[in-house]
Amino acid sequence: MTGSSVGARELRGGQVALCTVTANNYLGRACVMARSLVDIHPDLVPFVGITDKGQRPSQLDREPLSVISLEDIGLALNELTFGLRREQLAVVAKPALIAHLLDVGFETVVYLDPDMLVCSKLDSVIEIVSESAVTLTPHLLDETSLESEIAILLSGVYNAGFVGVSSKGRGFVDWWLDRTLVNPENDVENCVYYDQRWLDLAPSMFEGVMVLRDRGVNVAYWNMAERELDRREGNLVAGTAPVKILHFSGFDLRCPEQASVHFGGVSADSLGPEAKRVFKEYAAMVQEVDRQLGSTDEYGYGVFKSGEPIPDVARLIYRELGEEAARFNNPFDDTHPSSFANWLNAPALIDEARVCPAITNLWERVYRLRPDVQAAYPDLTGNDREGFVAWTRSSGLAEHGVGEAFRI
Structure with a gap:
């Protein structure tokens, strides 16, 4: 299945679904993620919820993914596409897409942010997600500096770039969607960071929440200091763990020497030579796909009918x-x-x-x-x-x- 649009009536459930959401500006990253996944798991073609409008590039039809629209997942269009900023609409669409896939019959759903890269088999991860109600990945697994730990507490203990849910966690998804609809702001001083801070409450509020401590999952700038990237026999490792999923959160393709714009900017050099190489290679991959797609930063819901930008x-x-x-x-x-x-x-x-x-x-x-x-x-x-x-x-x-x- 390549780049096809899947309507609500056409979609049929199964055992496992992987999915992501993206606006047009991150479509190239979503395609890179999809390619990396299908290269390793040919049977797991991801569903991509596109939170944007406008003509889709013809190249998308050749990508290994299935497109789902906002209408398909039941989101009220004017209320959300106008009422929310681009990044807010994406975080609201995330639990909505997970809920939709569970409702059409998938028993297990794994959500990955579009700026992730699958590097090795996910069988063990999918097994854990299938056996649990909800699976979350913490930002940190080891002690770090007090400053870093406080910064993580402000944005959330768990990273919302990876969320696994089985049919047993359907109630969690409804709750999460409701909370993000009420307040999808970036307001860390008031304990809100888009959809992420709500995850802190999940282990105590819901049964069957698994904290995934696999050091090869959700490897990103915030934890590379505790699990430095390296190559062993040609395979990427984080510390001693095989890397399964890399996360390029806050990565600006135009500045590959900077690993992330978050926390005031994180230098790729500071994360080690292999990390620097990985960020550079990822930037090149996405830029090539962006070129093929003709990607732009324009947002279809960003202007009034007259063309005036919406503040x-x-x-x-x-x-x-x-x-x-x-x-x-x-x-x-x-x-x-x-x-x-x-x-x-x-x-x-x-x-x-x-x-x-x-x-x-x-x-x-x-x-x-x-x-x-x-x-x-x-x-x-x-x-x-x-x-x-x-x-x-x-x-x-x-x-x-x-x-x-x-x-x-």
Whole structure:
């Protein structure tokens, strides 16, 4: 099966399914992951949930993967594709795709992030996932520096790039999806990091949660110090363990000398010569597939119908409106007077009573997001109004990715 789209009615269950989710910008990485998997397990063609729109490249039809759309997995399109940023939509689609595959009859589902690489047989891993309800991989298996351990605690004990679920863990998937739908933010100061921090609760809340301590699984920049990469008889090892799955989390293909942009940047040199070589080789592989696919960073859900970019704050406002947002019908359509975009440009209600003609609904929400701006311009309906408006034009537009269509 190569690059085919699998509709909800066509999909039939089986013993084991591997899957990932990706927007178009990571499609090349997903293809590299799929190739690496099928090279080792020809019978395990992965399902790829694409959280984007636009014409799919013809090359995708020749890739060893099966495409599943957002519609197939039952996600409410406008509510999520408009209300969530690209990375948020991906983390919500992850548990939704796992649930969908379980519901059509697969007994075991293994999720891998698109920026992973399968390096050796996964039989032992799949067996553990099949016997457990939920299987998670911790970021760390050994003591490290206090600073590193605190950083890991902030983002989560377990890494959400690998999650295994059997039919016994169906309740966990529903709970996980519900939590990510409620709050898919990157807000570590408030104990939320997309879908990941919720996994900390899984071992105590659900029966049959297995913590996978295989040092060859989910090998990444955060644990390579404790299990340095090397080659033995031509095979990649992490410490003494055969590498099964590498994870290139936060890896910028344009800077292969940097292993990750996370934690302020991690040098590939600092992880050892073999790691440096692996990152360079991975970058070359993905760049070649990106070239074949004609990949770009454009996001199909990133603009209004007119082509105006959708600011992140507009997505936040839409999500916060809840059921009230339904009155806008299609929020992407900014070409009619009653559109959501026009409402964003309408005068805001300040203090639930006073309408401030110079401050729009969009900029009133930006104001509430910024304690520093509130401190600088405390009297938004009085003496500080003009100063705030000047700030939006001099700094606010750029700082919040807001286009000229929303200038005040």
